[in-house]
Amino acid sequence: MFSADTLLPLLRQTWGFDAFLPSQAEAIDAIVAGRDTLVVMPTGGGKSLTYQLPALALPGTAIVVSPLLALMKDQVDALTHAGVSAATLNSTTSAESRAQIVRRYETGELKLLYVSPEGLATGRLQDVLRLGRVSFIAVDEAHCISQWGHEYRSDYRNLALMRDLFPDAAMHAFTATATPRVREDIALSLRMADPVRVVGSFHRPNLTYRAVQRTNLTQQLQELIARHPGDAGIVYAIRRKDVEEIAAALAKVGVRALPYHAGMTPEVRQRHQEAFSSEAIDVIVATIAFGMGIDRSNVRFVAHAGLPRSIENYQQEAGRAGRDRLPAECVLFHSAQDLIAWRNILGELVGEVGQAAERRLQEVQRFAVNLACRHRYLVEYFGEPFAASESGCSACDVCLGECTESPDSATLAKKLLSAVVRVEQRFGAHYVADVLRGAKREKIEQFGHDRLSTFGLMKEFESHDIVSWLDQLLGQGFLDRGPMNTLVLTREGWHALRGERPVRLSVPRGKPARRTKAGRGGSGADVAAPGSATHAIDDTVSAALFDALRLWRRETARLEKVAPFVVFSDAVLMGLIARRPLTLQALRACPGIGDRRLELYGDALLGIFRALPPEARGGVEALPDPRHVTPPPEAASAGGAGPSEGDAGVNDGGMNDAGVSDAGVNDARVASATLQTAFAAFDLGCSISDVMVMTTRARSTVERYFHDWVEDRRPTSASPWLEERELARVETAIQLVGRDRLKPLHEHLALEEPLDYAMIRLALRVIDARKKVAAAA
Structure with a gap:
């Protein structure tokens, strides 16, 4: 009888680790016991290992349902490099490769076989799967099953047929984000029998969250990228047009950035995706179509150039930063125009589905404008209690004191709400801001709004500040959207206008510290910004060694035609730098060095460390136990x-x-x-x-x-x-x-x-x- 504890030697042998991450052991115990299992772990929590390790131990082949071809390839590459027999059958598999894979499956050689939900709908693939022995079925990205999820895909709804094909095989579902309602829908759709539910913590303490009013987006993105020189980042935008414009603007100022969206040809998309995965470029600018198929672990920042579609979307998209559990930064740049853009896109949704989409939009807007700890907001949204010190999480702009409450919140709110009423609740945020600033506009004069008592009442403020406060009043429920995105007061808004409700409005204060290249190995005078991955290797030798290892990794990956992170993650490289092994035995003891990787890369790595000057090598090995x-x-x-x-x-x-x-x-x-x-x-x-x-x-x-x-x-x-x-x-x-x-x-x-x-x-x-x-x- 297997258990997580009995599989620890196999974990060490294959992946080079001696212990499980939180919740992994619980999930593995349920899977090897043959129980149906629903596993919800945040990105970076190690959920893939919870089915990959049992697949090695159990007789037969695990069938893994995965939504994107790129994700399948990266995972199969990584497993192969760890010495695991794995393959994928999909629409891009050649006839010759397909025949070889089917033979390996029939003979039981394969331990994991990756397939797509669309492929499973065909009788041809079903006939192939009947030829072998199935150990269990693993459904990755399982939130796609639920119509209440944020990435619903109809083909996923048909996966229950696997129950009929393999009635004796346990069914396991895995997702990084799912509300309690979505979890129930997943279990019902897959016809799970009393499944073991393993829900990891949604708290990602290595991520620093910020929400910033969007003003000059190119400049704001430049400042963010400057805090992470040479690091990888993803910028998400709402529309394809935005993606193209942002990528072009960043390239113009010298950032190695490419666009990615569904309007491109498959060949161009693939080329841009591979450029990002292979570290040929630093930044990819994308719609939400990008990311679910990317397994790159060392993304140091994720920026949203507009509001995401929902909190679920944000948690998953932002969660693509820091998957190696090293520090990373997530910044949400938002504006009142984002809701208008999304409502235009989602305008065809009606009934309960349309109402649910609107609720999700309002929820994510509240997240962006509220003066509450952003870690707490996200964690509690998914039904998990959040414990933090009195000073907060120390990893978001609110708790770091970068945005503080205005002492004049009540007065500001009355001026803002009064202006909305004075223009008869018939105009949007930017028009109201122009009235309050006393702007000389023909439209304002045409309606006689230049004669209102509120005209020019807030002329000392910038337009984006006023719009930001109106967004905050929307997010806090004092304002609502009327027809044509006009602003109207809610019942709570009328109470606030009369001073009967407390209002909290934030004002920005300061900017995050900038980390320059010199901060990685120079004088140490530079300040490491939250989310900087290289802050921990700030001595000259370690920084130079990290660069050397990354260059070796990139060239090795190029020769093997895999992504660099398939060879080693940044976290493993940092562990190697800490130990600087000089013998195969010492290298074998390093975390992340399994038997197969030792065989593949041992001599090359030892060559790098042995080339160090005597005073810089083997420092850790000389320390006492x-x-x-x-x-x-x-x-x-x-x-x-x-x-x-x-x-x-x-x-x-x-x-x-x-x-x-x-x-x-x-x-x-x-x-x-x-x-x-x-x-x-x-x-x-x-x-x-x-x-x-x-x-x-x-x-x-x-x-x-x-x-x-x-x-x-x-x-x-x-x-x-x-x-x-x-x-x-x-x-x-x-x-x-x-x-x-x-x-x-x-x-x-x-x-x-x-x-x-x-x-x-x-x-x-x-x-x-x-x-x-x-x-x-």
Whole structure:
């Protein structure tokens, strides 16, 4: 009988990792047990692994339904590079390749076979699938099944026929975004039998969210791109015309950018997509048609040049940034005109579907204009409680203090609402702004609005400021849209006009810090902007080594005709830089280096590291093993990584005083860019010494990061930091001296072999987790 724990050696062998990300083990346990499973994990949460690993272990071939050909190719390439037998059958497969794939499927050689929903509708593919043994069926991007989802595709509704073809095969659905209603629709449509529902956290602490009034878009995008020199980014626009104009404007100012939309020929789209995937260009400007088929993990920023269609769309599109769990930035540039554009596009939708589309638009507008923590807004929208410190998430413009509440909100609101009433609620936001600014326009004079008491009442403000405040009043429900996108007061708006309702209006304050190229390896005087991936390698040697590894990766990918991220992710490269291995054994121990990649790239990587000057190579390997080092005195003090001697630091109940799981308590601290890098490194299995090099922080600081990571992730395995015998030593010590205080435990363990405070805390957490699992069983 398989379980997630028993598959850990296979995980290490194939992908080079020693532990699972949050929720992965739960999903894998359900899949290998043969239960129908509905898995909802945010982009970057590792949901693909939850079906790929069981597919290796179980007899037969897993059938994976995937919506886009590019996504299938990237995933099959990545699996092949990991030594996994995988293939895809789709409309582009040649007759010769198709015959070979079918033979491999019949003989059971294939462990994963990727197909499209359209292909499954044909009897020809169904006949092929009957020839082999199916281990289970995995439906990727499963939100496409639901008519309530944001990317509904009718072909997905027919996937239930797989139940009839393979009644004994379990059905598993995977998506990065789904509201509770969409989840239920997925389960019903696939005829799932009492499915296990695994819903990961929608909180993406490595992302910094910003929502900004759109003014000079080209300049605003330039400022964003300047914060991420040499990094990859995606810019989303509403219309094809916008895509072309934005891409041309960026290219004119020297940005390597290309457009992507459905109006292009398939050949041009493919060429532009490959240019982005292969790192030939830095920025792709696209409609929402782009992205679902892109598996590139090192996108450092995502910008929306207008409001997305819904919160679900935004969560998935913005979530394409930072999929490697390193810091990234998401900026939403918005305007009142966006709602008009979307209503024109969606105008044909009627009835309940049209009403649902309108509700989604209003919801995303509220997200853009509200003065609320943006992480909290997104997380709670999907029905998940959000825990943050009193200072907020520290990873959005609201909590970072970049937009603050105007002290004159009530007065501003009365002037704005009064102007709407004075023009008889017959005009839009820009006209109202012109009246308030006292603009000399023929239309204003024609209607006599230049004689109103509100004419010129706000002439000291810019037009975009006034429009922004009107957008905020719309988002907060004080205004609504009338015919032809006119502004009308709601009941709450009339109350606010009379001063009977509190109103909060934001004003922008300051801009995010800019990070220049020199900040990656220069004097260190530059400020790293939130979302910068290279902030953690700011010494000259590491920065140069990162560039060298990326160049080697790009050339290797070019020769193998795959995307660079298929070879290695940025996160794995940073782990290699931290350790700088000089032997195959040391390289094999690095996170992300499985057996097949070691065979493919081991000699080349060692050649790069061995070429370093002696003073720059093998720095981490020379450090002592962190598991057997007694921490300095400050590490065991209240301000260090270890707790005070009177606090064992583990809450057996796992709940705080409010009855909320502690798993999200550290989310606010995770928002720190350095801490984000540390968390990503620990997720990969890096040691404390590794992270010291990656973050250039002292041991006591990194041990504190490790403590925060343990409390946030709640690992059920101590590997690779502790061996089972060391866990057994801690359990024995607990029986002898108790666990109320760490100091007696530390001193008792030191009688045989020292174990530092960080590792003792990890052991306590793992021991507690195992007890809970045993009790539940």
